[in-house]
Amino acid sequence: MxxxxxxxxxxxxxxxxxxxxxxxxxxxxxxxPSVGPSFNFTNVLYYLGGLLAIGAMTLFMNLGWESFGGWGIFFISLAYAAAGLKLTQLFESRGYAVPAGICATFAVTLTPLAIFGLQQALGLWPDASSYQEYHRYIKWQWIYMEFGTLIVGTIVAWRYKYPFLIMPIAVTLWYMSMDIALMIAGSSAHFELRALVSMYFGLLIILLAFWVDFRAKGKADFAFWLYLFGVMGFWCGMTAQYSDSEIAKFVYFCINIIMIGAGVLITRRVFVVFGALGCSFYLGHLAYDLFKDSWLFPIALTAIGLLIIYFGVLWQKNEKMISEKVRKILPAQVKDFLDSRGN
Structure with missing residues (x-):
């Protein structure tokens, strides 16, 4: 706090x-020293300007750029990236960490555009699709642009070590989870397969985020964006799975409960938010499907809610004792990590 x-x-x-x-x-x-950006007017201006510049070269790129041809797009992208890195150096030398991180991120986000232009110039682009579609549609040919972005993003993040640089890496990993599903099953990839790939890919990103969080304890928050997109991919993929089994739906509920507990343990709100959504969906299923029109359900749900409050009271009374007993059986590195997270 x-x-x-x-x-x-x-x-x-x-x-x-x-x-x-x-x-x-x-x-x-x-x-x-501040380990993260604070919410003030100056930083709002920094991020507003940075996101406008990033959006202009990614989400809002128009077809007018096609007139430059493949080589034109490639070299213009390199020039923009070089300018972004030059500004990064300038801001870094003067101690402006937030704008330096934003400019470095801007340079990384130009990678897929540069690769797109290079592929077009070399005659390797497989169809007539435009760069505009990269952020809108799932296609297998984006995979080269995504791998390139991961490589460049990792190198730049290693060099400058600004947490915001993890954002394009996390977004790219999320995109890859969808495109790889299409590569595995071809154009006939059904919704359930894509959801399954998203779930497992999201889980891998969460594990990567935990590793980054563990290694960077006490430093800047490099894991935030990985947690965000990892949890988003895992939870959306898991929620999109369909089963008629009430046992499977209860397991889904239990996983969301575990997510809430994990979020509290490592102080990551994204787990708590998505876990709470999942629990709400399950309770909605009970109310509108399994116990439809049952007068007992609201009473039972009220009793469960009051029981949870009672458990909260017991936990507050015995939290220190329970925490001390649990910490005794944890490895020293895990205890240090939890201490660094404020637990």
Whole structure:
């Protein structure tokens, strides 16, 4: 959590800290380097401008660029990327971390456009589809652009180490999960197969995110975007699976409960949000399908809700004791990681 001056003043009023201790602690906290961007007007302007520039060269790219031809698109993309990296160096040298990260990300997002232009120039593009369709449709030919983006994104992220650089990598991995399903089954890939590939690919990205989070503990949040798109891919793929079995639906509910618990344990809200959605879907299934028109269901659900509240009270009373017992059986590295996450 972020400690404000008001929190320190409240601690002084409650005689937890002296006024001098609060003042010294406030000065110390202000001297610490920021591990992530804060929500203020300056950063809103940074990200608004950066996202407009990124969107112009990705989501909002129009057919007018086709007139430059393959080589034109390729070299213009390289020029834009070089300008983005030059600005990254400039901002980095002057200590502006947020705009430096945005400019480096802008350079990475030009990779698929450059590869598209190169493929067209070399006569390797398989059909008449345009770059506009890259962010709209699932096609196997995007895979070269995606692999190239992963390689360039990894190199640039290794060089500059800004968390926002993980965003294009995470988006590309998400795109790949859909395109690989099409490559496996061809144009006849059915919805269930795509959902299955998305689920397992999302799980792999979550594991990658946890590894990155574990390695970067105490540093900047490099795992945020991987968690976001990994959970999104896993949860959407899992939710899209269809089964008539009530046991399978209950397992789905249990997995969402586990996601909520994991999110609380490692303080990642994305797990909690999607887990809560999944639980809501399951309870909606019970209300509208399994126990339709049953007067007992609302009563039972109310009782379950009150029971969960009671368990919450018990947990609050015994959290310290339970946590200490659990931590005794955990490896030292895992305990350090949980401590770094504020647990």
């Amino acid at each position: 972020r400690i404000t001056r008001k929190d320190l003043d409240d601690a002084v009023n409650k005689h937890i800290l002296s006024a001098q201790q609060a003042e010294n602690l406030d000065l110390y906290l202000q001297s610490l």
